[in-house]
Each structure stands twice: as structure tokens, then as C-alpha cells.
Amino acid sequence: MKSFNTQFKDIDSLRNFISEHTIENYTHILIQIFSGVIDKEYILNISGYLKELLPNANIIGATTSGEILDGKIYDESITISFSVFENTIVKSNLYQLHKNQNTEYLADEIITKNTKVVIIFSDGLKSNAEALLKNIYKLNPNMVIAGGRAGDNHNFKKTYVFDEKECYEEACVIATLSSDELIVNSDYILNWTPIGKAMVVTKADHNILYELDGIPILDIYRKYLGEDVVKHLPLSSIEFPLIIKKKHLYVARDPIIKTEENALVFAGNFEIGDNVCFSFGNLGDTSKDYQEYFTTFNFPSQSIFIYSCAARKTLMGNSLNEEFSMLESISPTVGFFTYGEYFYGKGIVELLNVTTTFIALSEKKITGRKELRHKPPHKNNLVKNALRNLIKVTNSELNHISTHDLLTSIPNRSEYIKRIELKIKSSQRYKENFGLIMADIDHFKLINDNYGHTIGDKVLKKFAHILTTSIREDDFVARWGGEEFVAIINHATMEDLEKVVRKIQKRIKESSFFPVPLLTASFGLTTYLKGDNEDSLFKRVDNALYTAKHSGRNMYVMG
Secondary structure (H helix, E strand, O other), X not given: OEEEEEEOOOHHHHHHHHHXXXXXXXXXXXXXXXXXXXXXXXHXXXXXXXXHHOOOEEEEEEEOOOEEEOOEEEOOOEXXXXXXXXXXXXXXXXXXXXXXXXXXXXXXXXXXXXXXXEEEEEOOOOOOHHHHHHHHHHHOOOOEEEEEEOOOOOOOOOOOEEOOOOEEOOEEEEEEEEOXXXXXXXXXXXXXXXXXXXXXXXXXXXXXXXXXXXXXXXXXXXXXXXXXXXXXXXXXXXXXXXXXXXXXXXXXXXXXXXXXXXXEEEOOOOOOOOEEEEEEEOOOOOHHHHHHHHOOOOOOOOEEEEEEEHHHHHHHHHHHHHHHHHHHOXXXXXXXXXXXXXXXXXXEEEEEOOOEEEEEEEOOOOOXXXXXXXXXXXXXXXXXXXXXXXXXXXHHHHHHHHHEOOOOOOEOHHHHHHHHHHHHHHHHHHOOOEEEEEEEEOOHHHHHHHHOHHHHHHHHHHHHHHHHOOOOOOOEEEEEEOOEEEEEEEOOOHXXXXXXXXXXXHHHHHOOEOOEOOOOEEEXXXXXXXOOOHHHHHHHHHHHHHHHHOOOOOOEEEO
């Protein structure tokens, strides 16, 4: 395959470019049009003319918030990419999403058994891009998905996707590349650092976010980013996206619309219970990071398509040229700045924000590569890097302090309350069983009175260690307060809880708490019942523990 990339100047220059590179001689052609000119009639004239010149071509296009060509950034231009293939079948189609977002019919139209790549351009403001992505992924989980949401130069008013015939605000245009010989690699670059405490999504509807930690979302932005940011949303906040960790992938989310209900519409979805925090861009010198990243590239590449976030461009500006020149040193690059990037790689399919995503394509098993020149860091960048590291480490320490008990280092009561509320919501939604265990060290006051608080603290720490190492990794233990502890046991019946408690009792008996000669504990057990809330569930397990303590201690009671 080959890619011939150019900027549109006029019709004559475009015709000469096609003739100069003999593009008309190829059978399998993909044309991507990235338009920083937000004018339906104008871009349809260009795409229609291209179809007349190259009737075999499949054309997909999107409006942008910036264009990428030969490793450089452009604004309000029109960039056109001609990719020609020898052994890869190209198919494309445009779909109006407000009419039908059921993508099952795509399988018959443009997806085949050997489809390697799906490139999606969708509108940037109206449709639910994440739902579209997940639906397409289900059709064939082995396909690499790339592309992005259309932009409109940060105006957030109208975005378009188009082919040679139609141009719509609420639509997607999709191209597929099908071949047994096509080699595809996809990856992404983030370089955004989480900052501040983790907050829980407590009210959301797909990509509309209403509350974090039970607080209205605008109040959250007002508290942490200030009143001026709230007044000028969404553009004012793009440098501080929310970050969600999904498996090994950090996913950024930027708002694109402020609703009349004082909610924020984001480029991607949220789930109730997601943990999110604000983040800031890597303000330090990135040359070393890119150099290290570059050395890992050892895959064949004849062409690279880049789909990078408009928010990333706003913050990093010309420093992105180094990111793109790195890719350009591998093979010719072309792409655009999006309102959200489609990504599939490393076992994850996600709609991303604030990232640079790219796919490298080749029909030959060759690795072509040039040397990337490494720029020495400036003194002021060293200071920024130090500041970034200080913020990162301090932020991690503060998060741990706010959610963990200082003595035992296990989660504290406030963290338990968050977890149990989320667990109840999850159980109601997915009909999952779980159990609750509450433990109390017997006669702990006598230990402090007879041996001192230093020994008492050691007992508490060892008891906490026994609890945390007696449960599974996905279970949860917290210190409720004093000598009381609480554990959430997932997918558990009452019989399962009894087994856990007997295991804990056995380990307590076998452990030494010197100089304390004998240590025992009392336990209350209960399971989640339909209709339970946090109060009713806790009251039941607390009453069971009370019964155990007043019935001789060193026992468990089921509530």
C-alpha cells in the first residue's frame, strides 16, 4: 500500500496531484477528507469531484478542529489522503444515526470475515459515540477500530461527516479494510496526570454526567476549577479532563456541551460507580518520553493514520509536532483533531479523549524507520518535570490518607460507606448476592489497660492483616472504628460467610499476639436481601454482632 497526502488548494491542483501520482491506475482506493472548513456545500463539491475523477474510490470525511499532515499541524485547511492497496478490499458507507443506530446490518454491507480495520468518523456533538463503538465491536471483536468524532474548530455548534453524496450532522461514515495480508498496529499516547481525590459517579445517563459523590457536577467544577471555568464551559475545562481507569487503560473524558439542566454532556459514557478524578497535561519536556516510546516501535508500517484530540491540541500546541514527527519518521502520516477518538488495542475498545491515537498499516513485512532526533531538556522544563512529579506523588499520598486508616493502612469507614452503597446498587442492578461480616476484638479495652496502647496498636494491625489475608482479592475489609472491622464478601451465601469466619478464627488461634496471651473476636454475619439499603443492612449485621458479644463472645451469629 501507499498513501499520498496533500492539502486542497483548488480543483486544478487536486487534479494534477492525482495525475502526478497515477492514483487513477489503482483499483482499491480509500480517500479520507479532513475539513477545517465547516461548509457543507463546499466539502460536498470537493468530494463529489473526487468521485468523478476516481470512480473506484471509497470516500469518507469529517469536519475537524485541526488537520495533521506530514507530521505537522494545520488549522482551517482541507487535507486529503489517498491510500491505495494492492491486496486489500476497501468498502464504505454513510449512516444517519437518528434513523437507525442498530449496526447489525453493517455485517452484510461492508464487514467480511477477513476485515482487519474499521475506520469510523461520526458527528462530534449529537450521537452517542460510545454506544456506536460498542455495537460495531460486537460484530467482530478481532477488528481494529480507529477514527474519531468530527470537530468544528472548538465552536461546539455543528459538526459534519460526509461521503461523496451526503453530509449530515447526526451520522457516521465508516470504511473497512479487508485482507489476509494487511498488517495493522494501533496504539495511543496520553501523558495526562491524575490529580486530586477520586470521586464516585453517583448520577449519570450514558454520556450525560449529573453528579459526583452526590454533588451536582457544576458544583464540582466550581469547587475545584473555579467560577470562571464554570461560566465558560465546556471550552474552559478541556485542559483538565476527568480520568477513569479501565483495566490498564486511563480513559480521559472532556465535556462538550452544558445542558439546560446544569449537567454536562461528555464525549464518552460514564457508569454509576466509576471512580474519576481531574487531571492535568504533562507540562514538562516530553522529548525523553517520546524517545523511549519510539524505541519500542518495531512493526511494519507503510502509512500511519492519526486521530488526536482537540483538547490535546489546545493545551500542548506546537509541542505536539514532536509527537507527530516521531510517527512521521516511521512512515507518512495524516489525520485530524477530533472531539473523541475511537480506539481498539491491548484487549480494550474505548472512546478516548485527550489522546493521540494512531494505526500503522502495511501490506509488506518490512520495518522502515528513521532516526528521531532527541532534544536536550531546557532548564525550565526540568523544573516543570520536578513540579509534575511532586504533584503526582503528593496527590497519591493524600488520596491514600483520605481513604485509609492511618494505623492499620486498610480502608477507613468513609471508604466503606462508599463501597457498600455502590455494592447495593450493583446488586440491585445485576441481582448479585453478597455478604457482610462485622468483627469486634473481645475485651480490647483490657489489652490497652494491661499492656498499654502501643501493644494495643500492634494487636489492631495484626488483626487487620489477618482479616485482609483471609479473604479474596476482590472482597473488601475496612476499619469501622476502635476495635471494630467490617468486610464485604462478594457473591456470598450465609454458608460462604461461615467458612470465611471459621478461617479467620483458626488464624487468630494460631497467631501470636505476644505479650497478650489469648485473643478472641466476635462476629456478626448477614447477607444482602432484596430491598436493603445501607442502614438496614448495617443494622442487621450490627445486631448480630451485639448478640454474639452478649452471648459469651468468641463466636459468630447470623443476622
